[in-house]
Amino acid sequence: MATANTPSFNKGLYAPLSEIDPEVQNIIDKETWRQFSGLELIASENLTSRAAIEANGSILTNKYSEGLPGARYYGGNEWIDELEILCRKRALQAFNLDPEKWGVNVQPYSGSTANFAALTALIQPQDRLMGLGLPDGGHLTHGYYTAKKKMTASSIYFQSFPYGLDPSTQLVDYAALDRQAKIFKPRLIICGASAYPRDWDYAALKAICDRESAYFMADIAHTSGLIAAQELNNPFAYCDVVTTTTHKTLRGPRAGLIFFRRDAQNNLDLEKRVNEAVFPACQGGPHNHAIASVATSLLQVCQPEWKQYARQVIANAKTLATCLIEHGYKLQTGGTDSHLVLWDLRPLGLTGSKIEKVCDLLGITINKNAVSGDASAQTPGGIRLGTAALTSRDMVEEDIKVVAEFLHRAVQLSLVLQKEAGSKMLKDFIRVATTEREGKVGAKMVKELRRDVVAFARKWPLPGADASTIQRPAGIEEDD
């Protein structure tokens, strides 16, 4: 609290956000209301816990602590050291790793920075790497480039070459990768994806890496929560390095982790290389508030209930897939092993962009996504769905069936809108979706469906907010 002696230039240090900055508070309130009122189906998102949000908003944000526990460049790190050691211990425990064989760096700010630090640790500038191509579900940071442009640091500073899917099965084409690796001779093969609904054959990839003397890295950003629960194959049995985000299925705050093998058997000193790549090569001071938040999230991953959460996420995704298939829709690979479903809209003559837009109007958050064989990356032919966030709002199979019905209605409605638009242009489509006109039913159907979606969504609790007292903030107009 400010005292009578607090000078005016310091008075603002003590006022709550809502008092000192109602503008930012109002934006937070509007976003809270949106999360409460809608259905979050973006596969890379989740709803972190109240405890994680508390830690993330803590006074730890004040502290500089470049370096590692016991070897810092600043004083005053007694408690920060304790925190980072605790976070590392929980990270290893969450993934059932033996501290003799594995270590972890918990300082990466996010998944992309974790990946660049991992590349910096493993290979030299301009060395060759292979990752799953972006249009096939891979991530930007796995070497993405286009014909005209090196798009990411992973293709600017390294020579990258993508592997892909077998068009007939839409599964990773391990045989083709094997042949390409013989020719390309990568120093590193990266597996893991952002839009791939199936599990990985780590043993097959490891065999290729061994033959080519390549490092093997798994980026499990999407599936780490499910891998921790041992509901998916275990990359740690095969990889040299494993990276992950902490905010997807792992359900923590936004940050990243890099796990590295430390058994002396391969004598690579990955521990030193990874730690030095994170700091000083790629980052400065760690975000200690985030590390605290990751630590408390990992505590939850270490509980026996975590397995139930992960199982429910997968059961929900499988239910979603089954419902959509029963409606006659086409899914990439025909289903899922994880939290993620890739819906191919091309047989309907619809694009991912249109469904993303309609769903936005309806309070259903999803994203457009390329599907295997897409002619143009500009107009992806599918959408990506995930069940991690809805499962965090307590939904189980029966509830997901309701959600699947909403999605079915959204797509059928989009066919009506496309007809009424009289063209295939996105802007005409949006216009008919948002303006009610004589003799046209599309915009009215949008309103009706939105009402149903919002009424359903608001029945569920929202971690981080109190659903019993939550109120519509100023600046949100609605008639529902």
Ligand SMILES: *Cc1c(COP(=O)(O)O)cnc(C)c1O
């Ligand atoms: C999300 C994701 C990342 C990047 O994470 P950011 O936190 O957005 O930087 C990296 N790799 C994969 C596979 C991802 O899905």
